[in-house]
Amino acid sequence: MFKRIYPFIKVTFLEGIRNRVAAGVIIFSLISMISNLIIVNLAAQDVGKVAIDFALSSFSLTGLLLILFACGSSLYRDIDKKTICIVLSKAISRKEYILGKFFGYFLTLFFVSLISFLIGILTLYLIKITHLKYFTAPFSGIFLGYLFSFIAFVLLLSVLVFFTSLTTSSFTAMLLTVVVYFIGNSIGDLREFAESEIATQAGFSPVFKIILRVVHFVVPDLGKFDLKIFSANGLPVSFDYIFFAISYAIIYCTILILLSMRAFERREFV
């Protein structure tokens, strides 16, 4: 099967990196890194923390923009221009089409993220040299922060592929992905607040707490992949946490891709 979808993955990847959005995203990460070199000088003491926060946050924003604008629009182009009919008339099934698209975008995401990561690390290294006394966070933690942000991108990509296979408009799929992004990043904090004593005293309904628990279970918990505060403050992350978080991401992605394949098989392109 891999032999059959390999050329398709390659075409999707090449299409992704030739896309102007990808180039724009790289320029954006370059601009934010130059801004980082300037902004860190405004920090009073914790220069390293501000620099790492800025680098990782712009990396996250880069990934989000790429997923929404490059991957999101390109998936529908095949359907709108009917090129999907040509692809599917070849020896490739609908399931393989979804799988090929996902891995093609995964490679695009990896390529652009790698460039953004290299620009970010170079900037952080320059800041560390110039502010040695105020940059104490280890680079191992920073790498982990980047890795986990990338895993969150892949999760979000699988969410986008899932909604694309279900809906008939690119706007709806992008909108739903954005909603999942916001909920996924805040659901942990929202649940923590809802189950706190302050919320109980304020009269938060137990039904609301149950709804939050269900949402937390269904929506991907993207907050678990946000290690920016750990990386920026040089805090340790346990091996168990890394292992379970990565396993969670793999299982979640697999479920979504399988559901996408199933939904795409039943879809009509008239």
Next chain:
Amino acid sequence: MKKVVFWILVLFLLPIHYINLEKSRITKPAVREEKIFLPGPFLKIFSGEFKGILADFMVINLSSYYGGIIIEKKEAIEKEFDYMYRVLKSASALDPYYFDTYYFAQSILAWDGRMPDRAIEILKIGSEKRKNDWLLPFWIGFDYYYFMKDRKQAAFYFREASNRPGASDLVASMSIIADYEGGETEMAILFLEDMIKRTDDEHKRSKFLIRLDALKKIRYLEQAVENYKRKFGMVPKDLNQLISENIISQIPDDPYGGKFYIDEQGRVKTTSNLRFVRKK
């Protein structure tokens, strides 16, 4: 030709507008107490994965806000300190590990705003999270000792600080000093000398140096009062008696523009209360 005129006009108007924009920014009132401000837990929920950077920008923005007040009118008013307290509290909720939040809580709220209770409230959040940082319990201890006169709590936090990695012997000796009466000005001098060593900001350093100068002068006068008491068995009625009895040659000037005096309890004080005296 028309195009050239158009571009000349645009290039000419742009700097004029920019300068006017800058002017209007500077004349904007500094007080922001009317601004809608989301409490920490809500900000935490809405900021998603950008909690850390939001905390950074809030604290950097606060630093420039306070700097603007100092340049404009030398001191902030209560409402402005209250606004700064809320900003710092929210920043500590967003990222409780961020050191600069506590640095400003101590230097702005405790020292300049005379709100040690509020500074302590924020510092305790940091001390709980930054377990390897001795400075935060040290600052809490200092605020209890110097501002709130609560020696029991001060000694507790000094001891807590001295047990953390990197704490100097000085911290341990401060916990001992705090257990006994007296030594307040000496404590403040030791503390400020440590703060001066730590800061690279020239503006802050110069502010600390002025305060250190004032405290050293108070300490000098306190020692002279002690000498007088030993010699005559009573507290002098005013500082001029120290000159007439040849204990000191002159009363030093308060760098804040106030006048040193002896209060009813026999303590050396200044009319400036360690703040710049506004000229009427």
